[in-house]
Amino acid sequence: MPRKYKNPRKPNIVSMRIADDEMENIQRLMEQTNKSASDIMRDAFSMFRSHWEMSGTAHTFAGN
Numbered sequence: 698m699p700r701k702y703k704n705p706r707k708p709n710i711v712s713m714r715i716a717d718d719e720m721e722n723i724q725r726l727m728e729q730t731n732k733s734a735s736d737i738m739r740d741a742f743s744m745f746r747s748h749w750e751m752s753g754t755a756h757t758f759a760g761n
Contacts, residue, residue: 711738723737723738
């Protein structure tokens with residue numbers, strides 16, 4: 698049986714392994730912000746991408 702998603706507009710899953718101290722940091726952020734780990738990682742990716750694009754590094758790696 699196919700898995701049912703709470704939000705079918707976000708069916709993609711990204712999985713990664715992190716150290717215990719990194720998980721503790723994420724859990725602390727979750728408590729402080731009342732956000733899910735997924736929302737925190739989305740925010741982190743967005744911030745990273747903005748910084749990367751502003752630094753001009755995006756052109757180097759993306760081949761633009």
